[in-house]
Amino acid sequence: MIDRGTGEPVPAGQTLPWDRQRLLAQLSLLLQHQPVAVLTGESGAGKFFLAEQYRHHQQIDAADCGLIDARSPSVQSGQAALPPVVDALTDSALVVIRHVELLSAGDQQVLLHHLERAENSARRWLLTTRVDLQAATVPDRFQPSLFYRIRMLACPVPPVRQRPHQLAGLIRELVQEYVHKYRRPVERIDESFMQAIQQHHWPGNVRELRHAIERAVIECTHGVLQAGHLPVLQTVSTCESAVPGDRSLAAVEAPTKSSGALDDVVASTERTCIQQALEEHGQSRTAAARELGISRVTLYNKMKKLGIG
Known part of the structure; x- marks a missing residue:
């Protein structure tokens, strides 16, 4: 994978700027005990960069990492519904889903089903979203059941x-x-x-x-x-x-x-x-x-x- 936020490949062992060392440590600790974590923040804040750094930190080979971008035309049009996509990633140690709020209602339910079954699994799920998960009410496009499942697992990435x-x-x-x-x-x-x-x-x-x-x-x-x-x-x-x-x-x-x-x-x-x-x-x-x-x-x-x- 590459850092889609910057368009640049992220080499292993690269020194992280700002407080991303702290963010990476927080993310690693959370995923050590939970099957899923959510990186939240504005567009371009570096969420995907952190996801890639987590993969390097955990020494997960790129071939063992599955990526789903909910903005892609195939996902938006329903041509690449989540069930077959996730089924194709059954051997992945890490599944990254970008812009999870853009998944259809049906796909969000499928994702929730997989997360509920992941409690005893070694696979980890890393989601990214621009939605503020600390909102008092369920944001638009989020299914309430999924929202409340991941709300307390958010790792905010502050804007510049x-x-x-x-x-x-x-x-x-x-x-x-x-x-x-x-x-x-x-x-x-x-x-x-x-x-x-x-x-x-x-x-x-x-x-x-x-x-x-x-x-x-x-x-x-x-x-x-x-x-x-x-x-x-x-x-x-x-x-x-x-x-x-x-x-x-x-x-x-x-x-x-x-x-x-x-x-x-x-x-x-x-x-x-x-x-x-x-x-x-x-x-x-x-x-x-x-x-x-x-x-x-x-x-x-x-x-x-x-x-x-």
Whole structure:
């Protein structure tokens, strides 16, 4: 498996940034005594990264790990219902189900059945969800029986914005990773670069942070990473500040007068909003269009115009 949150393979023995050592220890202890645990948190927070690190920590071979992504078209359409999928994973030591809340009601009942039978089994189930399991009521799309079965087994993964004091270490680690990957001549990180990152809200969490630093390293040609290497943050902040909490494209104001520079900003802003919406919804154009407040046809036209594949 790879870390779908970052798009990068996770090598065994990699040093974990931030407080993920603590999270991994908590997860390992829980699964030592329970057949199932749930990683909760916002999109891009690193839930799948932790699942992969748990597999490495337990020395479970990739061939012995089954992965079910409830966002996949085959699962959403019912072509890959859970019973036959799980039956095909009967020999797996670890089964990871991403976005468990997106499983159909029937598949959630099947999952509950397997969890109830797993008390005396060596197999472990690791679920991920963006739903807050500490909610006072059963969230939409969750079957009550499954919700109450896994509610107390949640391991929350905090978003980046709640850990600004821990960003410095992660920034340096990611810079080092991409300097090595792209063989770029980066010698030091300017304070302006660190401040720009620490002041950003990071709605896309670790996923967004990784891609921003990756681009900055690629564009650095003089040995010093500076805030100017992060123009993407200015674009994203335009999208975020248009209407607080609203990512609809209607909230992004068009330039009041014809200007090539302003047109570029608007185009870049729309591109960022669309790409983030598509990524968060597993490339589903219907769901992305709904979140952006536009029709599917309008989204398709904008994607074509902006060169989004």
